[in-house]
Amino acid sequence: ANIERRPHVLVFPFPAQGHMIPLLDLTHTLACHGLSLTVLTTPQNQSLLDPLLHKASTEGLSIQALIIPLPPTEGLPPGCENLAQIPLHLFFLLMHSFKELAHPIEHWFQQQKNSDYGFGPPVCMISDFFLGWTYDTATKLGIPRIVFHPCGAFDAFLHYSLWKYMPGLMESDDDKVHFPELPHPVSFAKHQISSLGQLYKRSDPVSEFIRYSMNLNVKSWGNLINTFNDLEAVYMDHLHRVSGRPVWSVGPLFPPAVFDPKQRRTMIERGKPTTINESVFLQWLDSRGEKSVIYICFGSQACLSNKQVEEMAAGLEATEESFIWVIRDPPSGMPADEYGVLPQGFEDRMEGRGLIIRGWAPQLLILSHPSVGGFLSHCGWNSTLESITLGVPLITWPMAADQYYNARLLVEYLKVGVRFCEGATTVPDRDDWRIAVKRLLAREGEEMKRAEELSKAARIAVQEGGTSYRNIEAFVSEIKKLFLQAS
Numbered sequence: 377a378n379i380e381r382r383p384h385v386l387v388f389p390f391p392a393q394g395h396m397i398p399l400l401d402l403t404h405t406l407a408c409h410g411l412s413l414t415v416l417t418t419p420q421n422q423s424l425l426d427p428l429l430h431k432a433s434t435e436g437l438s439i440q441a442l443i444i445p446l447p448p449t450e451g452l453p454p455g456c457e458n459l460a461q462i463p464l465h466l467f468f469l470l471m472h473s474f475k476e477l478a479h480p481i482e483h484w485f486q487q488q489k490n491s492d493y494g495f496g497p498p499v500c501m502i503s504d505f506f507l508g509w510t511y512d513t514a515t516k517l518g519i520p521r522i523v524f525h526p527c528g529a530f531d532a533f534l535h536y537s538l539w540k541y542m543p544g545l546m547e548s549d550d551d552k553v554h555f556p557e558l559p560h561p562v563s564f565a566k567h568q569i570s571s572l573g574q575l576y577k578r579s580d581p582v583s584e585f586i587r588y589s590m591n592l593n594v595k596s597w598g599n600l601i602n603t604f605n606d607l608e609a610v611y612m613d614h615l616h617r618v619s620g621r622p623v624w625s626v627g628p629l630f631p632p633a634v635f636d637p638k639q640r641r642t643m644i645e646r647g648k649p650t651t652i653n654e655s656v657f658l659q660w661l662d663s664r665g666e667k668s669v670i671y672i673c674f675g676s677q678a679c680l681s682n683k684q685v686e687e688m689a690a691g692l693e694a695t696e697e698s699f700i701w702v703i704r705d706p707p708s709g710m711p712a713d714e715y716g717v718l719p720q721g722f723e724d725r726m727e728g729r730g731l732i733i734r735g736w737a738p739q740l741l742i743l744s745h746p747s748v749g750g751f752l753s754h755c756g757w758n759s760t761l762e763s764i765t766l767g768v769p770l771i772t773w774p775m776a777a778d779q780y781y782n783a784r785l786l787v788e789y790l791k792v793g794v795r796f797c798e799g800a801t802t803v804p805d806r807d808d809w810r811i812a813v814k815r816l817l818a819r820e821g822e823e824m825k826r827a828e829e830l831s832k833a834a835r836i837a838v839q840e841g842g843t844s845y846r847n848i849e850a851f852v853s854e855i856k857k858l859f860l861q862a863s
């Protein structure tokens with residue numbers, strides 16, 4: 377049976393939309409390069425995997441699922457297996473609970489070793505950077521563990537630095553956290569530090585476990601990062617120097633259709649089915665002028681309070697630009713009438729000029745349309761990378777997690793973003809909105825030009841011969857070497 381086998385990789389994504397989407401895209405890419413892959417997840421997250429499994433079966437790719445239930449954890453509501461299902465204060469507990477999968481993984485690995493059927497034992501494990509502890513599991517099994525960073529290299533480095541110097545770094549006397557070891561001085565206000573850093577409590581065992589786990593990332597065999605060379609070469613080189621481990625930029629990780637102009641006018645599902653009629657929607661976009669529409673969306677989790685919505689609506693009324701605004705319902709447990717309610721008559725007054733999408737938008741379709749000229753975003757890394765790749769400059773409103781880091785990268789270092797607002801509960805200022813929109817849509821504006829340059833660079837990176845393409849080839853050839861050694 378061995379003769380027919382291909383190098384087999386175990387993939388372990390962290391179950392949050394923004395983490396799973398790019399790692400599943402990478403899984404698809406690696407399968408196209410001739411690897412077999414097993415994706416591990418829990419029953420509740422299985423549906424996130426289904427589109428990939430379906431694609432694999434129609435394309436004849438070697439991808440299978442390994443579904444292992446998560447044992448109940450004290451303190452976590454039963455059945456909580458995804459970041460989207462829990463409040464922030466339970467975040468560490470959820471991360472910690474996944475450690476319970478270590479034994480079942482070992483058991484499964486032994487079964488693979490002893491069987492003549494199936495993919496055979498994996499030669500390495502690729503797991504999300506929130507699952508640093510898998511380094512210990514992989515080491516026990518005698519296989520290398522590779523970290524997958526669903527974020528950019530700047531963020532990956534800040535995390536590296538934060539956990540290396542935790543808790544000292546967060547305990548400085550002033551309100552600022554100064555990150556050491558970067559190629560240039562970087563500091564953030566304490567409230568801007570990723571939620572992980574803020575949740576840490578000294579001598580709390582769960583916090584200590586998270587610190588231990590995050591620090592294992594840097595010991596791992598190598599790093600795969602969803603970025604590309606022309607975007608973050610400085611930080612990638614730096615991470616490589618400091619960690620002493622290989623760093624492969626493999627992004628932007630998207631479904632191949634995004635890079636194919638012929639296919640781009642069809643809905644490409646990201647995470648969930650969209651809630652609009654595609655042809656009516658495209659007709660509307662087609663009727664707008666080139667780069668004239670602002671797209672507004674805050675990712676898969678953030679939702680605006682009525683006060684924020686009201687001010688945003690006033691800002692949109694005061695400018696003349698067309699817009700698409702995605703309004704998300706509040707997660708269960710939050711009062712529905714306090715979030716996402718538009719001022720009376722707003723939709724009627726904006727008819728023809730603005731489109732409201734309640735639910736899930738076809739973000740890639742929108743960003744790739746020539747009428748879209750700007751994106752007001754919370755700066756989640758996927759949205760950031762999607763916008764850059766599709767040549768759309770951003771207006772930044774970071775709210776949580778790594779979004780403050782990404783916004784800094786966009787505005788100050790890459791110069792492809794304009795600052796607008798900050799903070800999950802901050803009420804934006806309608807005048808700031810006017811200023812940001814005017815600046816962004818200015819034809820001669822720096823951000824618009826940078827977006828075009830970076831978009832070209834992103835496409836070249838993933839084409840045959842491009843840096844990310846070559847990095848994927850280099851990574852695959854390392855895996856093939858491991859396979860030959862093991863056979």
Ligand code: UDP
Binds near residue numbers: 675676736
């Ligand atoms: N997304 C989408 N439609 C929506 C909202 C989000 O397709 O209405 C996709 C978006 O394209 C991106 C992901 O969901 O790929 C959101 O990830 P991001 O890292 O930007 O933010 P998060 O949801 O993790 O805060």
